Amino acid sequence: MLRGVDLALPARSLVRVEGANGTGKSTLLRLLAGIDAPSEGRITGRRPRTAYVPERFPAALPFTAAGYLVHLGRVQGLRTADAADRAHEWLTRFGAAAYARTPLAELSKGTSQKVAVAQSLLAEPELLVLDEAWTGLDTEARGELDRAVAERVTAGATVVFVDHDPRRLAGTVDTAYRFEGLGLTTAPLAALDPRVRVEATAPPGTPLPAGLPGAPAYTLAADGTASLSVPAAHSDALLRALLTARPPWHIGGVAPVPDPQPHRSTTRDGDRTP
Amino acid sequence: MTALIRYQADLLVRSQRWLAPVLLYLAFLAVGVRSGEPVLDSLGYTAAGMLPVTAWLVRVCVTQEPPAARAVVAAAAGGQPRAHLAALLAALGCAGLLGTAATAVVLAISDPASTDHSVRVPLPPAGAAGLLATACCVLLGAATGALCGRPLLHGRGWSVAATVLVALLALVTAGSPAKAAVTGLVSGSLTGTVHVPVLPLLGAAAVAAAAVALACRLTAMRG
Numbered sequence: 001m002l003r004g005v006d007l008a009l010p011a012r013s014l015v016r017v018e019g020a021n022g023t024g025k026s027t028l029l030r031l032l033a034g035i036d037a038p039s040e041g042r043i044t045g046r047r048p049r050t051a052y053v054p055e056r057f058p059a060a061l062p063f064t065a066a067g068y069l070v071h072l073g074r075v076q077g078l079r080t081a082d083a084a085d086r087a088h089e090w091l092t093r094f095g096a097a098a099y100a101r102t103p104l105a106e107l108s109k110g111t112s113q114k115v116a117v118a119q120s121l122l123a124e125p126e127l128l129v130l131d132e133a134w135t136g137l138d139t140e141a142r143g144e145l146d147r148a149v150a151e152r153v154t155a156g157a158t159v160v161f162v163d164h165d166p167r168r169l170a171g172t173v174d175t176a177y178r179f180e181g182l183g184l185t186t187a188p189l190a191a192l193d194p195r196v197r198v199e200a201t202a203p204p205g206t207p208l209p210a211g212l213p214g215a216p217a218y219t220l221a222a223d224g225t226a227s228l229s230v231p232a233a234h235s236d237a238l239l240r241a242l243l244t245a246r247p248p249w250h251i252g253g254v255a256p257v258p259d260p261q262p263h264r265s266t267t268r269d270g271d272r273t274p
Numbered sequence: 275m276t277a278l279i280r281y282q283a284d285l286l287v288r289s290q291r292w293l294a295p296v297l298l299y300l301a302f303l304a305v306g307v308r309s310g311e312p313v314l315d316s317l318g319y320t321a322a323g324m325l326p327v328t329a330w331l332v333r334v335c336v337t338q339e340p341p342a343a344r345a346v347v348a349a350a351a352g353g354q355p356r357a358h359l360a361a362l363l364a365a366l367g368c369a370g371l372l373g374t375a376a377t378a379v380v381l382a383i384s385d386p387a388s389t390d391h392s393v394r395v396p397l398p399p400a401g402a403a404g405l406l407a408t409a410c411c412v413l414l415g416a417a418t419g420a421l422c423g424r425p426l427l428h429g430r431g432w433s434v435a436a437t438v439l440v441a442l443l444a445l446v447t448a449g450s451p452a453k454a455a456v457t458g459l460v461s462g463s464l465t466g467t468v469h470v471p472v473l474p475l476l477g478a479a480a481v482a483a484a485a486v487a488l489a490c491r492l493t494a495m496r497g
Contacts, residue, residue: 033349037494052349054342061343062288071284074277075350119346129349 002027005041005184007177009127014153014172015160018187019179025162026055026131028184032160033129048126048158051076053133057116059104065091065115066100069122076123083122090118093148094141110136117141121148128152130161134168196235198228199252200242209245213237229257278351278360279367282335286364289338295330296372299323303376313384313395314463317404318456320376325411325418325452326441328369332419333437335365354493358425362486366416373408380404393466403462403470407455410471413478414444414452417485425489425496451477 002024009015009032019025030036031043033052061068066087073083091097094114099107104115113136120128128149134142146169149159153172161168170189178187198216204224216228216238226249230238235254242249286292302323307316336358339347348354381404386395422436444450451474458469 030345033345034353035345035348035494036354039495047352050349050352052346054345057342057346058340059343060340061285062290063284071277071281072346072350075281075347077277116342116346119350123350 002031003040003183007184009158009160010174011126011158012153012156013158013174014149014169015158016169016173016176016187017160017162017179018166018176023179025179028179029129029131029160029162032127049076049123050127050129051120051123051125052129053116053120053131055132055135057112059107059112059115061104064101064103065096065107065111068104068115069119072119073122076125078123086122087118090121091115093144094118095138095144096141110138110141113137114141117145117148121152124155124157125152126157128157128159130159130163132162132164134163134165194232195229195257196232197253197255197257198230198235198238198242199254200226200228200249201252202226202247202249206247206249209241212241225252232256275356275360278347278357279364281347282361282364283367285338286331286335286368289334291334291338292331292368295327295334298330299327299372299376303380307380307384309383310385312389312391312463313381313386313397313400314403314459314466314468315389316380316384317377317400317407318459318463320380321373321404321407321411321459322445322452322456323411324369324373324376324408325415325445326438327372328365328412328415329419329422329437329441331369332362332365332416333423333433335361336419336424355490358490358493359486362416362420362489365419366412369412369415370409373412374405377401377404377408388466389463395463395466395468399468399470403459403468406471406475407459410455410474410478411445411452413475413482414450415441417478417482418444420482420485420489423489425492428496451475451481 005028017025017028031038033050034047035052063071066084069087070080070083073086074080078086088097088100091100091114094117096111096114099111104112107115117133117137134145137145149169150172152159173189176187176189177184202224204222206224208218208220208226213230213234216230218226218228220226228238239251239254242251303320306319344357348357351357381397381401385391386397386400387393388395418437418440422440423433427433427436444452445456447453455471455474458471462469
């Protein structure tokens with residue numbers, strides 16, 4: 001049950017909702033997605049074209065993955081041919097193209113979740129509501145969903161999400177709300193992972209060792225000087241890997257990377273106010 | 275709305291849960307309809323059987339999706355009422371097709387005569403009366419299914435019990451449009467006169483519209 005909840009969803013924004021289990025996150029998301037109507041209070045504004053991804057998508061439906069997506073694309077207003085093309089495109093992006101002709105009932109839990117996520121992106125929704133949509137996806141698909149969310153926001157849509165990982169889409173979230181008691185308060189935005197820069201030197205022409213911890217971003221100069229940046233949690237492991245490499249790297253310096261501004265400066269055009 | 279109905283109808287066809295009510299109806303017809311029997315009697319019987327069968331088909335359609343799939347469709351469709359309406363209309367459409375086909379077969383194989391085979395019964399008005407009576411029963415069956423299932427009754431046991439009871443009452447209670455339409459056919463058969471049930475059809479349509487509207491409105495609040 002929710003009471004005294006007041007929030008506005010501007011266009012072109014990414015909104016995070018957090019709170020302990022059972023505080024009403026899913027209820028709020030269902031109200032925002034237009035699935036349920038509030039028994040008191042109201043939701044104002046034009047109903048945007050909406051798509052919703054539930055936390056668990058038990059796929060006990062007698063369709064193939066592609067067949068289901070085509071139906072959902074048509075429900076969202078696409079023509080059949082468009083719906084089929086986009087179904088294929090999104091299944092491919094999430095690495096599930098091989099399962100297009102597989103009955104939903106035979107899909108693994110993760111692949112069903114990919115189908116659930118794909119349906120929400122078919123028709124470029126104006127409001128995308130993700131209730132722990134990342135749960136059950138493999139790492140590549142999680143990254144792809146992060147990118148898809150960023151694309152939707154860039155295209156002017158509103159994306160509202162719940163996820164247990166506090167770092168999910170950190171740095172791109174515009175507003176975060178937290179459930180406390182029966183109310184909803186604005187929550188501080190999760191900062192980006194602090195990063196550490198490592199300067200290292202080796203004889204000119206030495207490549208960096210493969211598979212460095214923390215997948216560092218790096219620049220490698222011709223004189224054998226490398227500058228690597230990793231999340232702070234991986235810096236020790238990175239140093240160890242560099243020092244024990246053959247030939248070993250000489251560490252020239254280790255320093256924290258200044259925190260980039262977590263807020264994006266975007267222009268807000270038009271407010272959607274459910 | 276077309277896409278939604280298409281989705282629901284495809285779901286119904288592929289789920290094969292339509293088989294039980296349709297087979298029951300065929301068995302019911304096989305027991306009660308014989309080639310060469312008086313046409314109006316057989317039409318009345320055929321129409322009456324459609325009422326519980328439609329209620330069953332509606333029940334199948336409104337319960338065939340898992341809640342998560344229903345939520346996904348409701349969000350895409352702009353709310354649960356629209357999604358629920360599509361499920362009800364898909365069931366109504368399938369029941370309408372079944373009833374029309376059964377009526378056509380009965381018209382083709384029955385003897386166009388009164389019960390004692392003494393008075394000729396003209397086939398076109400008999401066919402019209404049979405179709406309208408079937409429509410009455412289909413509409414009341416849809417109303418029954420809509421009121422005795424989700425979102426008004428959630429428990430399976432209560433829902434099935436209520437569906438059976440209300441379907442039976444809709445067929446035998448005086449004043450029910452279905453009872454009026456079926457009785458009109460069967461009693462007309464005694465004298466060979468055709469009563470086209472226009473008023474009962476209007477009544478059944480009003481009841482069905484009210485029941486469907488109520489059920490759809492409630493889905494947004496009670497699931």
